[in-house]
Amino acid sequence: MQLVTYRASVEAEARLGAIINDLVLDLARFGETRGVNLPSTMLEFIDLGPTAVSAVTALISSAKGVFPIGSAVPLSNVKLLAPIPRPRKNIFGIGLNYTEHVAESAKSLDTSAELPRQPVIFSKPPTSVIGPDEPILHNAEITEQLDWEVELAAIIGTRAKGVSRDKALNYVFGYTVCIDMSARDCRRAGQWIYSKGQDSFCPMGPVVVTADEIPDPQTLDLWLTVNGVEKQRSNTAFMLFKVDELIADISKGITLEPGDIIATGTPAGVGAGRDPQEWVWPGDTIVACVEGIGTLRHPVVAA
Structure with missing residues (x-):
């Protein structure tokens, strides 16, 4: 199932929908027509638990493509x-x-050239999240090195909590596309959150594809372009630490809860790793895609 959060108009509230062909089916409104109480937000849907996806999928299938007006x-x-x-x-x-990203980062960002023995974990605050087509903010007072990473x-x-690797994927609700924007000149004493956590630095979407439709997340092509020029292209097979490893590792010490998001890293091709280095500026457009999920497109604008 492909799930979205959408607005039907500028003034309308955000709603939870499922994409059915070229339609967005409002789940709460559809549920009302079937006498079923369905959630109106993504987090409420996730909170229903692991059986919700199959139950709602069956309910939608029973409509046979004919949905009530409204x-x-x-x-x-x-x-x-x-x-x-x-x-x-x-x-x-x-x-x-990703191995090649480790090498390019060591050349340009003063990180170690040795492959990490454990996942390298940082965080991005909720205020960094933006949706499809929203502008990425370039604050010239803060950065002259705004960089891209498709994930x-x-x-x-x-x-x-403390889950084993062989069961870790059972804890995944679904997958989406993320762009990890980074102000490379805003790292502070080796810490990354100010560099990567600024407002608009976590574009995400356009949909969540539920985990039942992506049984193996390590087979997906991903790519990114800037102004139509390809900068990154790889496959999730080349992750050093696979999705199941990341969940198992994080959950050893930090309880993962419904709705938590893990951005799983980026392949080579970032601006900092190029010779000469490249950065994005107001007027540029970034497009990122993960196979089987969808494409994000974002203009870069002056803050």
């Missing part, structure tokens, strides 16, 4: 928001999780 609107007529517009907690970011993001569906 419960579905054309996808082209809605504004898609970040799937979780305001996460409950900071997003877990994973640094240096697969995993969304936790069930409370996870």
Whole structure:
């Protein structure tokens, strides 16, 4: 199932929908027509637990593509928001999780050239999240080195504490696309949160694809362009620490809760690793894609 958070108009409240062909089916309104109480937000849906996806999928299938008036609107007529517009907690970011990115970072960002023995974890606050087509803010008073990173993001569906790697994927609700924007000249004493956590530095979306449709998250192509020029292209197979490893590692010491988001790292091709280095500026456009999930497009604008 492909789930979205959307607005039907500028004034309308954010709602939870499922994409059915070229329609957005409002789940709460559809549920009302079937006598079923369904949630109106993504976090409420996640909170229902692991059986909710299969139950709602069956309910939608029973409609046989015929939806009551008012419960579905054309996808082209809605504004898609970040799937979780305001996460409950900071997003877990994973640094240096592709081999070639480790090498390029060592050359330009003073990080170690040795492959990490454990996941490198940082965080991005909820205020960094923006939805599809929203502007990425370039604050010239703060940075002259604004950089891009395309990533697969995993969304936790069930409370996870000390889970084993072989069961870790059972705790995933779904997957989305994330762009980890980084102001490379804003690192402070080796700490990354100010560099990576500024407002608008976590574009996310356009949809959440539920985990039942992506049984193996380590087979997905991902790529990113700037102004139509390809900068990154790889496959999640080349992660140093796979999604199940990340969940198992984090949950050893930090309880993962429903709605938590893990941005799983980026491949080589970032601006800092290029010779000469490249950065994005107001007027540029970043497009990022993860296979089977969707594409994000964002203008860069002056803050």
